[in-house]
Amino acid sequence: MRRGVKAGQLKVVSEDQIYDLHLAVLNVLEKHGMCIKNETALKLLSEAGSEVNFKRQVAKIPGYLVEEAIGKAPRSIRLAGRNPKNDFILEDKKVFFRVNGLAVNILDLETGIRRRSTIRDVARGAKISDGLPNLDSANEVSAAMDVPMSVVGLYKEKAIMCNTTKHFILAREHGIEVERERIRMAELVAGGDKNLRKRPFISMFISPTSPMVLGEEDTQVIMEWAKARLPLVCASAIYSGGSGPITLAGTVVQGVAESLAGNVLMQLINPGTPYIFGLLPFVLDMRSSAVVTASVEASLMCSLVAQIAHYYGLPSIASGGFTEAKTLDGQAVFEAFMTLTMSALSGVNLLQGIGYLESGITGSYEMVVICNEIAGMLRKFSSGIQVNDDTSAVEAIAEAGHGGHFLGLKHTREHFFSEHFIPELVNRTSFEKWREGGEKRFEERAREKALAILKDHHVEPIDEDLIKEIDLIIDKVEKRELKHRT
């Protein structure tokens, strides 16, 4: 099992203010309502007590339904890997890190060229995430732009599952007919739906369309995954000032409302189905009209999301690792560090945004490696300082004597590994040693590590027979989708 260090030291609002925000969320859902573009979902909400306008497709969800649904959602969610040693439990204020699959381009590891991402890159991204110890959930980093778009999700799923034994999260790419097949593929590998449900090695990420809309296809997938009782993240990507209010509290209120609306639907369909609450807060830059992924405002909002998640007792997701930098420079590293640190110290359960440059448009394996190092430091940071009779070192101080030293003490050997963090990428050698080593910059060392993982890391393969069956599914669905289009 993968362990998460408990954080939550960073708070940005008071308890009273959390309650005020909760009331605002209930108000938005009850008085303004959520637009859900699906007849079945609207009927369910209506039957459960919501005031539904079927013509405008808006459901005004009463507070008690929202709170009931929060109550039904599990406090702890097991996200499994193909290998049980990679399972982890999302709960409380324990922090875990994931890569996702956002980018359209990839910074080519061998040439440094920024180019379109391919299915081969999907496999490489998954393998690199698999080979980095501080990443709990692996994903592809970048998209596959060279396979048929009608079934790209299936191609990606196969490539990812073959290159990692860690948990990975899918994003909706298709309509329900094809999305169902992605569950089938996973069930095949897990050895049946019961096994998959017990130890799900995949989950699904759905984003409402802000403000306050759940699209038809997204809603269908939410309902399908709830029926299958597989973990589902319902978290919007809101840009404050554009698709959400300019105020930080307002964007969080809207984001929480949108996420909880998804949960109401999920718990009505299958009470107790695993739901991951959260928000990816961004900012609309009012000078350039660009959507900004890393900012002080976004980090503040992530912290608030964590506090609200703890108040509700819900497993949560928020962003961390993003940067607007166009290249691997100081901006990239400091923005990734800032966003990861704020979210991690706030106790967000699952952080995503690792492995990008350019606001998520270009993936970078160097950034994955760099963020892995930062994640390690944050785990150490979150674990705080151990205070007990032994660590207070009264005896050791006496043993070292006046004017002595501590290097030879048993106390030092006994505690070194648990007290000090040993960085891998960070350079601490002398200048001469650094020069002798080739004067390598930080990002070059990150690149070398990524290349080493691709070369040397071994991922437990999936049984050949299962692969054949997976290929048959992909082939069948591809042909079926081709027929539909012609």
Add this chain to the structure above:
Amino acid sequence: MIYMSTVNLKEIADAILALDAETAAEKVKRALEEGIDPAKIIEDGLSTGLKMVGDKFENGEFFLMHLIAAAEAAKKSVNELLLPEIKKQKIKRKVVGRVVIGTVAGDIHNIGKDIVASMLFAAGFEVHNLGEDIPVDEFVKKTIELDADILAASALLTVTMPVQREIIEALKKAGIRDKVKVIVGGAPVTKEWADEIEADGYAPDAIEAAKVTQKLLGKKV
């Protein structure tokens, strides 16, 4: 009479600068009642106001939200008061160009596209915002129907980006590819993609989109 109408039109411009949709509409209504040419009201009243707002944006005093508020204030007067009058009087309205804009089929995201639509309107274009989840045929049909100069297609998901390519193919098939300039955008859309699908223009954000569109029609920006 001429002295009065000049003052009126400046007041309209000032109302736009103040981002006051209601006051602008009141004054537009009064100007129309006084028999002033609607095209002149747009030109000397609304467009002048929008230009003043644009200048303030350029020098850092105003921000995107001011641009959009001003555009929406002007749009209210144009749509509710001026267009009906122009239609009634059968006036041929002089515009920078005609734009058909929408989010492609399978995609319901709208905000970026709507910001672009507002910016183009503010720049003097006649903008037809088709909405979201728009099929390829609809894009082509409306382009022909409205004799559009610009077709702007937005895609927010990697799986819906290919529809932008399909639109260009459909324009070729319909024999009108060379009659309209195609500009593409959306979060995952890059210049390389736009070049690959042989779009005429690409922009990474709404403000650039307005500039690129104007350049495509040979306007100075």
